[in-house]
Amino acid sequence: xxPEESQWIQQARDGSTEAFGRLVLLHQSHVRAYLGSFxxxxxxxxxxxxxxxxxxxxxxxxxxxxxxxxxxxFGFARNLALNHLRRDARRLARxxxxxxxxxARFRVDELESAAAEPVARESELTALRExxxxxxxxxxxxxxxxxxxxxxxxxxxxxxxxxANTIRLLLFRVRKGLRQCVEARxxxxxx
Amino acid sequence: xxxEALDALWxxxxxxxxxxxxxxxxxxxxxxxxxxxxxxxxxxxxxxxxLSALGRSAADGERFAQRSLDCLAAERDSVQFAARVQGKxxxxxxxxxGRPAVVEGRSSGTSKRIRPASSRRQRRVHRRRAGGxxxxxxxxxxxxxxxxxxxxxxxxPSSPATNVPPPVPVVASNGSSTPxxxxxxxxxxxELPAAQDALPVLVRGGKAEVATRQELRESDRLETRGxxxxxxxxxxxxxxxxxxxxxxxLELADGAKRVCVExxxxxxxxxxQPDGKPMRFVSALxxxxxxxxxxSFDAAPDAAWLEVRTGCVGLTRLADRQSVxxxxxxxxxxxxxxxxxxxxVSKEPVNLALGQPATASSVxxxxxxxxxxxxxxxxxxxxxxxxxxxxxxxxxxxxxAWWQVDLGxxxxxxxxxxxSRQDEYNxxxxxxxxxxxxxxxxxxxxxxxxxxxxxxxxxxxxxWSAAVSTDRPFRFVRIVQMKANYFxxxxxxxxxxxxxxxxxxx
Numbered sequence: 001x002x003p004e005e006s007q008w009i010q011q012a013r014d015g016s017t018e019a020f021g022r023l024v025l026l027h028q029s030h031v032r033a034y035l036g037s038f039x040x041x042x043x044x045x046x047x048x049x050x051x052x053x054x055x056x057x058x059x060x061x062x063x064x065x066x067x068x069x070x071x072x073x074f075g076f077a078r079n080l081a082l083n084h085l086r087r088d089a090r091r092l093a094r095x096x097x098x099x100x101x102x103x104a105r106f107r108v109d110e111l112e113s114a115a116a117e118p119v120a121r122e123s124e125l126t127a128l129r130e131x132x133x134x135x136x137x138x139x140x141x142x143x144x145x146x147x148x149x150x151x152x153x154x155x156x157x158x159x160x161x162x163x164a165n166t167i168r169l170l171l172f173r174v175r176k177g178l179r180q181c182v183e184a185r186x187x188x189x190x191x
Numbered sequence: 192x193x194x195e196a197l198d199a200l201w202x203x204x205x206x207x208x209x210x211x212x213x214x215x216x217x218x219x220x221x222x223x224x225x226x227x228x229x230x231x232x233x234x235x236x237x238x239x240x241x242l243s244a245l246g247r248s249a250a251d252g253e254r255f256a257q258r259s260l261d262c263l264a265a266e267r268d269s270v271q272f273a274a275r276v277q278g279k280x281x282x283x284x285x286x287x288x289g290r291p292a293v294v295e296g297r298s299s300g301t302s303k304r305i306r307p308a309s310s311r312r313q314r315r316v317h318r319r320r321a322g323g324x325x326x327x328x329x330x331x332x333x334x335x336x337x338x339x340x341x342x343x344x345x346x347x348p349s350s351p352a353t354n355v356p357p358p359v360p361v362v363a364s365n366g367s368s369t370p371x372x373x374x375x376x377x378x379x380x381x382e383l384p385a386a387q388d389a390l391p392v393l394v395r396g397g398k399a400e401v402a403t404r405q406e407l408r409e410s411d412r413l414e415t416r417g418x419x420x421x422x423x424x425x426x427x428x429x430x431x432x433x434x435x436x437x438x439x440x441l442e443l444a445d446g447a448k449r450v451c452v453e454x455x456x457x458x459x460x461x462x463x464q465p466d467g468k469p470m471r472f473v474s475a476l477x478x479x480x481x482x483x484x485x486x487s488f489d490a491a492p493d494a495a496w497l498e499v500r501t502g503c504v505g506l507t508r509l510a511d512r513q514s515v516x517x518x519x520x521x522x523x524x525x526x527x528x529x530x531x532x533x534x535x536v537s538k539e540p541v542n543l544a545l546g547q548p549a550t551a552s553s554v555x556x557x558x559x560x561x562x563x564x565x566x567x568x569x570x571x572x573x574x575x576x577x578x579x580x581x582x583x584x585x586x587x588x589x590x591x592a593w594w595q596v597d598l599g600x601x602x603x604x605x606x607x608x609x610x611s612r613q614d615e616y617n618x619x620x621x622x623x624x625x626x627x628x629x630x631x632x633x634x635x636x637x638x639x640x641x642x643x644x645x646x647x648x649x650x651x652x653x654x655w656s657a658a659v660s661t662d663r664p665f666r667f668v669r670i671v672q673m674k675a676n677y678f679x680x681x682x683x684x685x686x687x688x689x690x691x692x693x694x695x696x697x
Contacts, residue, residue, distance in 0.1 A: 037237035
């Protein structure tokens with residue numbers, strides 16, 4: 001835990017929005033990543049992340065400090081995401097094709113499963129950040145351009161003299177590698 | 192379907208591409224039939240989503256946090272507004288019913304609170320106010336707010352200060368009805384650009400062109416693009432000018448005016464504001480708090496400038512909430528790595544490099560019995576008898592020699608002067624073939640070349656001078672030897688002025 005975090009929590013409980021702003025800055029990345037894992041629409045995911053922090057601010061007096069604040073925030077995030085995905089699944093059942101309906105249902109199932117438990121996901125997201133750091137140079141370059149600089153596969157392909165499909169395939173493999181890295185790290189941390 | 196083909200379909204699906212009905216059916220079938228494949232693809236989707244979110248959060252974390260605080264402020268504002276309106280409604284109801292009003296009093300040290308027993312709803316509202324379960328109040332408040340706003344709109348006297356014709360309501364380009372927000376200002380003048388595709392626009396639901404006398408409402412966003420806009424707040428003499436290339440949003444928070452400057456420059460003349468409700472100019476990095484003054488506020492992506500012409504303005508750096516008071520004739524810059532202090536607006540060019548932190552690619556040193564170190568700071572200590580020098584080629588060559596000074600904040604640079612060493616050493620190679628570069632990064636990257644020396648060396652014990660013409664402010668100046676030579680000089684002077692915001696843009 002950030003050594004100043006408990007101080008900020010106390011100040012935010014006492015009504016300091018400034019301290020709360022620091023808490024938001026500290027945890028926004030993980031909360032958004034947690035929601036982004038389950039909600040495909042980035043704007044919706046970020047709106048829900050805002051709701052997570054607003055709900056947390058309103059309920060801060062009930063936070064006992066038994067679990068890290070981030071885990072507590074993930075609890076809000078999970079409930080909000082579940083509500084959204086269930087609504088979305090009902091809408092898609094009326095409006096969309098079979099694949100979209102199935103995916104929506106699978107996402108709800110996934111979020112309801114133990115794998116989406118805040119503690120498990122927090123460890124995974126922390127491991128994911130570490131695994132990104134350890135990517136080979138070329139993979140890191142493509143990941144940085146695609147995810148952190150918002151460049152499309154076509155743009156990256158042009159810059160590297162490859163095809164867009166090659167870049168997508170590379171990203172697919174990199175994600176697979178990252179998942180394996182995350183699993184290895186969380187398993188070793190667990191043991 | 193082969194696994195490879197399924198992978199390819201999945202990647203296209205994940206990229207948001209439209210699959211054909213047959214492809215969709217094939218992928219759906221495979222996902223239903225194979226739980227392992229389903230789990231793998233879902234995990235892939237989650238990793239993709241998490242990476243995207245990490246990318247976004249790295250890029251706009253501070254903005255996200257600010258948005259949370261804005262939401263909190265707006266929520267508090269609406270709750271307070273709801274409570275005020277609800278209080279008025281209750282008072283009216285009591286008057287109409289002829290019942291005694293709520294009385295609060297103290298007697299013999301005990302608190303007495305008498306309420307009409309009739310209204311269960313009122314008690315519920317009071318409980319919510321005390322606790323925080325105010326969600327149910329808001330719809331009612333919203334309805335009441337619309338009524339109150341409509342009432343105010345029809346009964347508000349015309350502004351004695353502005354003396355302008357009544358505002359022209361705006362209809363957003365998507366044809367949606369005007370939202371129930373509060374009118375805050377009118378557009379006094381619009382400076383139109385030559386290019387039709389760079390006309391200023393108002394964003395309210397959709398985008399619409401702006402016009403003189405147009406009414407501006409709370410939450411309206413203005414983009415000046417190639418033009419400029421001057422607006423005047425209702426019922427007071429506060430004017431705000433949005434310069435070309437500016438995007439800003441008008442807000443009210445707890446009744447206090449706020450201009451959120453997303454990018455660009457605004458200048459303002461702010462009439463005295465009500466006590467406890469200062470006007471604020473906010474960027475992603477800083478906040479200027481104004482009670483009544485003339486100022487300019489420039490929101491750049493990496494820093495915010497505040498220059499004050501009259502009065503006194505507080506500038507707060509949002510990252511650490513450090514503040515500084517800036518008075519007339521001063522400016523301050525809030526940005527990473529820039530000291531948040533009030534500085535005098537400099538009218539005359541000065542040597543900006545003098546005494547500032549200097550670094551170099553290497554430092555000339557001789558053996559211990561000659562304790563000489565030509566350290567970088569010796570080239571901007573104001574003393575021409577001291578010298579900076581790179582490694583001597585005989586001891587340890589430095590084939591990419593450079594010297595750099597950190598001006599402390601972005602500056603408008605007008606001239607560069609380099610004074611060669613004044614002693615008996617000739618060192619002609621150090622007096623030729625160098626480049627003066629300016630950058631806003633400490634590593635010297637993304638530089639522009641301000642001046643260049645090529646050919647015959649300038650005079651021994653002489654001064655080389657070059658006029659600089661650039662339309663951007665820079666913080667770091669680096670002088671680079673372009674050949675594989677020893678490099679050094681007695682003094683480097685960077686002549687110019689700290690860039691202080693509006694009107695000072697070089």
